[in-house]
Amino acid sequence: GQQVMQIPQYQHVQEGEDFTTYCNSSTTLSNIQWYKQRPGGHPVFLIQLVKSGEVKKQKRLTFQFGEAKKNSSLHITATQTTDVGTYFCAGLNSGGYQKVTFGIGTKLQVIP
């Protein structure tokens, strides 16, 4: 079945440093979505990438979708304490029904 690997699982950064999390799928994806989950909360949708090689930016966040539509990354520039949380990638399969497979998540801690 489809697998989505995400690394690293944990990342501690000093406030102001950059942060990147990477996602790899075992199969080609229709799209990839990124979510942020704060402790005790639920996943909150950040962005969706659909096109091969797509790059999207949201303020300090940059999202990329690989040319083969099997990998993706999220990069945060100059982290802030408000960036703390777990970032999940989730790949939508190319099959007949809408199954979304989540990565294990990257838990980001920002040290003030």
Added chain:
Amino acid sequence: ETGVTQSPTHLIKTRGQQVTLRCSSQSGHNTVSWYQQALGQGPQFIFQYYREEENGRGNFPPRFSGLQFPNYSSELNVNALELDDSALYLCASSPRTRDRAKDTQYFGPGTRLTVL
């Protein structure tokens, strides 16, 4: 807020009992997916409902079942609860558009189930 609501927010059950969780989808969304999120893990796909029919299932046993109603709200039922069923149960609603690749899921706040 996404407009997706779930009830109850928290629930405590004992092994062997049955539980029903509820989800109201966002207005205009006809598809509901259910996920189980164990502590420290990513959400795992349980199943999806589209227009009142199951439309795909993950690796969960038959004691996990569901329903979708004409107003697109949904229920998740779990029979014969086991300790490992303790988790956050999330539902997500989405529209079903012509370009399926652009459909986006919006998650509810979840129901935290504890099985003792």
